[in-house]
Amino acid sequence: MPAAIDHDQRRLALAEVAADLVAAGGADAATMRAVAQAAGFSTKAVTHYFADKRALMLLTYRHAALSSQALTDASQPVGRADVAALLHSLLPIDAKVERNWRVWFSFWGLAIADPEFAAEQRDRVRDFVGRIAAILASDPRFADLSAEERPALAEDLLAQLIGIVTQVVFDREQWPPKRQIGAIDRALLRSAKARKSS
Amino acid sequence: MPAAIDHDQRRLALAEVAADLVAAGGADAATMRAVAQAAGFSTKAVTHYFADKRALMLLTYRHAALSSQALTDASQPVGRADVAALLHSLLPIDAKVERNWRVWFSFWGLAIADPEFAAEQRDRVRDFVGRIAAILASDPRFADLSAEERPALAEDLLAQLIGIVTQVVFDREQWPPKRQIGAIDRALLRSAKARKSS
Numbered sequence: 001m002p003a004a005i006d007h008d009q010r011r012l013a014l015a016e017v018a019a020d021l022v023a024a025g026g027a028d029a030a031t032m033r034a035v036a037q038a039a040g041f042s043t044k045a046v047t048h049y050f051a052d053k054r055a056l057m058l059l060t061y062r063h064a065a066l067s068s069q070a071l072t073d074a075s076q077p078v079g080r081a082d083v084a085a086l087l088h089s090l091l092p093i094d095a096k097v098e099r100n101w102r103v104w105f106s107f108w109g110l111a112i113a114d115p116e117f118a119a120e121q122r123d124r125v126r127d128f129v130g131r132i133a134a135i136l137a138s139d140p141r142f143a144d145l146s147a148e149e150r151p152a153l154a155e156d157l158l159a160q161l162i163g164i165v166t167q168v169v170f171d172r173e174q175w176p177p178k179r180q181i182g183a184i185d186r187a188l189l190r191s192a193k194a195r196k197s198s
Numbered sequence: 199m200p201a202a203i204d205h206d207q208r209r210l211a212l213a214e215v216a217a218d219l220v221a222a223g224g225a226d227a228a229t230m231r232a233v234a235q236a237a238g239f240s241t242k243a244v245t246h247y248f249a250d251k252r253a254l255m256l257l258t259y260r261h262a263a264l265s266s267q268a269l270t271d272a273s274q275p276v277g278r279a280d281v282a283a284l285l286h287s288l289l290p291i292d293a294k295v296e297r298n299w300r301v302w303f304s305f306w307g308l309a310i311a312d313p314e315f316a317a318e319q320r321d322r323v324r325d326f327v328g329r330i331a332a333i334l335a336s337d338p339r340f341a342d343l344s345a346e347e348r349p350a351l352a353e354d355l356l357a358q359l360i361g362i363v364t365q366v367v368f369d370r371e372q373w374p375p376k377r378q379i380g381a382i383d384r385a386l387l388r389s390a391k392a393r394k395s396s
Contacts, residue, residue, distance in 0.1 A: 026311035109307020113224035163357025
């Protein structure tokens with residue numbers, strides 16, 4: 001009797017390989033053939049999991065999102081919420097986080113011309129804004145924030161994070177880890193001071 | 199005697215056509231052939247201006263940057279500097295500005311795997327941070343800011359702008375113009391309040 005194939009595990013392994021290929025070589029580098037080769041599968045076996053290049057790219061994007069979500073979940077201290085820790089965990093200081101951002105940049109380049117990819121990106125961002133808002137609601141340092149103020153601050157903090165990362169990824173020299181963390185902390189401090197003064 | 203060809207004007211016209219094609223269809227849509235066809239040139243004539251697809255993409259990126267720079271220059275009131283007006287002029291409310299951002303997103307998708315493109319992006323961002331800092335130095339609303347504080351705030355404001363735009367472009371429904379302007383103004387207000395409280 002042949003050993004049972006764990007298809008979920010294989011799909012995951014292929015998405016992981018594809019994410020590495022996209023991050024290093026851009027969307028064009030993650031061909032069905034290249035993914036098969038890097039994973040040690042036949043091209044035919046890969047088509048069992050991804051019907052075509054588009055499906056591969058979509059799954060790779062989702063895989064990068066899940067990979068980063070695991071890191072953000074791990075960033076939260078037991079029993080309390082910490083927005084600063086959440087945002088720090090998404091800085092491209094960690095090699096895996098940087099890889100995931102590279103996959104997203106590559107995906108955005110496709111999403112501008114692909115309504116389904118654009119909708120995927122939109123939904124991910126809406127979800128993530130919701131997650132930041134939920135953490136703001138439980139982080140004692142944001143206890144003074146009203147429920148109505150949370151979504152806007154969540155959007156602003158996400159904007160700050162994305163905007164910093166787009167600068168960092170293309171200019172590593174000027175952006176050592178300390179400076180990346182400093183830029184996030186400045187945004188948080190500014191928000192705290194602005195609330196106190198109002 | 200045949201009429202003299204204005205090569206600069208032709209190059210500009212081709213870059214304009216290419217920017218429209220990239221914004222609508224992504225980097226893959228701007229082939230030499232498609233650009234030639236849309237501009238009413240022969241493919242051979244286009245190769246006179248762009249040796250290959252990569253050169254076309256690089257010039258298109260620069261063209262989008264110049265196109266937006268013209269808009270940001272025009273945003274400044276005569277005789278004084280206005281950071282809010284500068285940032286507002288780069289929101290994808292104007293169709294041309296949105297087109298230019300779409301070209302940049304597409305370019306980033308390539309730049310993650312192309313050191314020369316990445317260097318171009320890095321230099322543009324450094325330049326633009328410098329321009330924002332210069333405007334901060336002359337905007338009366340930021341007169342209290344020291345020269346040392348300006349570059350960091352310039353980076354933060356650029357991050358906020360980029361981060362907002364990446365949300366807007368894939369979620370137009372939730373981001374009418376008023377809300378985009380509100381997000382920029384919130385960042386500026388927060389910065390002003392934080393400075394007053396410190």
